[in-house]
Amino acid sequence: MTLSLTRKEAAAKIMVGLDKPDAEAALQVASRLEGTGCWVKVGMELFYAAGHEIVRELKKIGFKIFLDLKMHDIPNTVRGGARSIARMGVDMFNVHAAGGSAMMQAAMQGVNDAVEAGEAQSAPLVIAVTQLTSTSRETLNGEIGIAGSVEEAVVRYAVLAKHAGLQGVVASPLEVEAIKAACGEGFLTVTPGIRPAGAALGDQARVTTPREAVDGGTDYLVIGRPIVAEPDPAQALESILKELTES
Ligand SMILES: O=C(O)c1cc(=O)[nH]c(=O)n1[C@@H]1O[C@H](COP(=O)(O)O)[C@@H](O)[C@H]1O
Numbered sequence: 001m002t003l004s005l006t007r008k009e010a011a012a013k014i015m016v017g018l019d020k021p022d023a024e025a026a027l028q029v030a031s032r033l034e035g036t037g038c039w040v041k042v043g044m045e046l047f048y049a050a051g052h053e054i055v056r057e058l059k060k061i062g063f064k065i066f067l068d069l070k071m072h073d074i075p076n077t078v079r080g081g082a083r084s085i086a087r088m089g090v091d092m093f094n095v096h097a098a099g100g101s102a103m104m105q106a107a108m109q110g111v112n113d114a115v116e117a118g119e120a121q122s123a124p125l126v127i128a129v130t131q132l133t134s135t136s137r138e139t140l141n142g143e144i145g146i147a148g149s150v151e152e153a154v155v156r157y158a159v160l161a162k163h164a165g166l167q168g169v170v171a172s173p174l175e176v177e178a179i180k181a182a183c184g185e186g187f188l189t190v191t192p193g194i195r196p197a198g199a200a201l202g203d204q205a206r207v208t209t210p211r212e213a214v215d216g217g218t219d220y221l222v223i224g225r226p227i228v229a230e231p232d233p234a235q236a237l238e239s240i241l242k243e244l245t246e247s
Contacts (some may be wrong), residue, residue: 003214004247011037011241013214015066015190016233017224018058019043023050027057029227032234034061036241039091041222043068055088065090066190066222070129072096075106082110086120092190094170097128097157104128104164125188127168128161130154130175133193136205150206151175155182162187170222172206173213180217192222196240199226210240 005013016033018040020026026046033040040063046054047069058065067090071078078095085093095107107126114120131140131154140146146153154175159182161169168188171179176189193207201207202225213221223240230236 002211002247005214005244007241007245008037010214010244012039013218013220013244014237014240015039015041015220015222016227016237017041017043017068017192017222019045019224019228021045021049023054023057026050026054029233030058030061030063032232033063033237036234036237038237039064039066039220041066041068041224042090044070052088055090059089064092066092066094066220067124068094070094070096071107072099073103075099075102078103079106079110079113082107082126083114083119084110086111086114086124089120090124092125092127094127094129094190095166097130097161097169101160101164104161104166108165125167127170127188127190128157128164128166129170130157130161131171133172133191133206134203139205151178155179158183158187168219173208173216173218173221174206176213176216176218185217188219189217190220190222191218192224194221194223194226196226196243209243211243214244 016038018026071081111123115123137150154171155178158169158179162183170190172193173191193204195207197209227233227236
């Protein structure tokens with residue numbers, strides 16, 4: 001089914017991955033995206049270089065922020081990490097489902113700790129990375145040692161994340177239907193592995209176009225290089241929005 005979205009609806013689904021080496025480069029792109037209504041994602045490259053300050057700057061501009069640090073550690077460490085993240089006032093962050101349910105529950109506890117102590121005004125959404133979108137079935141079976149299809153592995157992690165109390169998962173758009181069938185429509189799917197027709201795949205293994213991802217029922221599309229590595233990021237975002245608003 002082809003879903004017809006307004007421009008506002010389409011923009012609110014897009015999370016632009018600000019994968020840039022420093023604050024200056026990130027803010028240069030962000031300034032071009034200001035006012036569009038899209039989210040921004042701050043990942044390891046930018047956060048390890050520019051830390052809390054870049055999060056503050058992006059919030060000041062008015063962006064909703066997905067802090068993508070993919071925590072994966074013992075429960076006590078993740079609980080403390082989640083509390084620190086919640087204090088920063090981001091809207092969403094992620095942990096690895098492979099850390100198991102005690103670790104994921106600890107992330108939720110860390111968020112509650114911050115809210116109850118009055119350190120965070122509201123609780124960020126917490127989502128779990130299932131299988132990285134760069135992972136193919138060959139890698140899953142042959143290197144990581146998990147048998148079966150990628151979809152089976154993703155759904156198993158999604159169910160675990162749901163039972164641990166998380167609000168959603170990161171997966172490829174190819175697995176959204178199966179995740180929603182197993183975890184319910186309200187369980188969020190955040191999907192990288194988005195490539196406009198003809199764009200280079202790079203290291204991504206499980207991909208769809210923006211239109212296919214939306215038609216497949218995803219909640220959020222994470223898009224990095226097809227926007228931020230283009231000479232004109234605003235124009236690149238516009239052409240993706242155009243694709244999503246045409247029925
Ligand atoms: O958690 C993520 O955001 C993530 C999970 C995943 O499985 N695959 C994945 O690509 N990502 C992130 O999504 C972004 C995708 O970027 P592009 O491949 O450049 O569009 C990167 O910032 C990745 O770190």
